[in-house]
Amino acid sequence: MDLMGNALEDREPGAALHWHALYTRHQHEKPIARILSSKGHEVFLPLYAATRQWQDRTKQLYLPLFPCYMFLRGGLDRQLQVLSTPGVFTVVGWAGHPAIIPDCQIERVRQLRSGTLQGLEGILVRKKSLFRLVISLEILGRSAAVEIDFACLERLGPSPIL
Numbered sequence: 001m002d003l004m005g006n007a008l009e010d011r012e013p014g015a016a017l018h019w020h021a022l023y024t025r026h027q028h029e030k031p032i033a034r035i036l037s038s039k040g041h042e043v044f045l046p047l048y049a050a051t052r053q054w055q056d057r058t059k060q061l062y063l064p065l066f067p068c069y070m071f072l073r074g075g076l077d078r079q080l081q082v083l084s085t086p087g088v089f090t091v092v093g094w095a096g097h098p099a100i101i102p103d104c105q106i107e108r109v110r111q112l113r114s115g116t117l118q119g120l121e122g123i124l125v126r127k128k129s130l131f132r133l134v135i136s137l138e139i140l141g142r143s144a145a146v147e148i149d150f151a152c153l154e155r156l157g158p159s160p161i162l
Helices: 029-038 076-083 103-114
Strands: 019-024 042-044 047-053 058-064 069-073 088-091 122-127 130-136 143-147
Touching: 019 029, 019 103, 029 042, 029 069, 042 103, 076 088
Parallel strands: none
Antiparallel strands: 019 069, 019 088, 042 069, 047 058, 122 130, 130 143
16 A cells, blocks of 8 residues: 555656645644654744743743644655654645645745744734734744834834724
């Protein structure tokens, strides 16, 4: 039985360099990224810094920007090796074919991580006297929220009438 399916046979040459999303077990993204990297795969796991307070201490954690998801470049020629990694549930896709994530969308997430928000649009919300810019990304149908200084924002249109 061929576990690779027809998805690999239908791809064009050079398709091994496309980005794909992996759906993973909750809170297992970092160990899975380490394992896949040690197997020679190119992995992208965007993280953000979050401060958590407990009764006795405060700690800064680095959490996945997209919980339960990570990105893999190529590697579907070794799909069995990827899917047999503990904590990996599936390659995200539809109709039996893996979804391809354009390089430009991965680069947008990388820019977001490095603080370069110029040119991105979002919705400004106010919470507990903090300003947050919510940036809608077309990756996995999710949005990412980042805190940004009010002076860095520019209004693009008139205020909505409520």
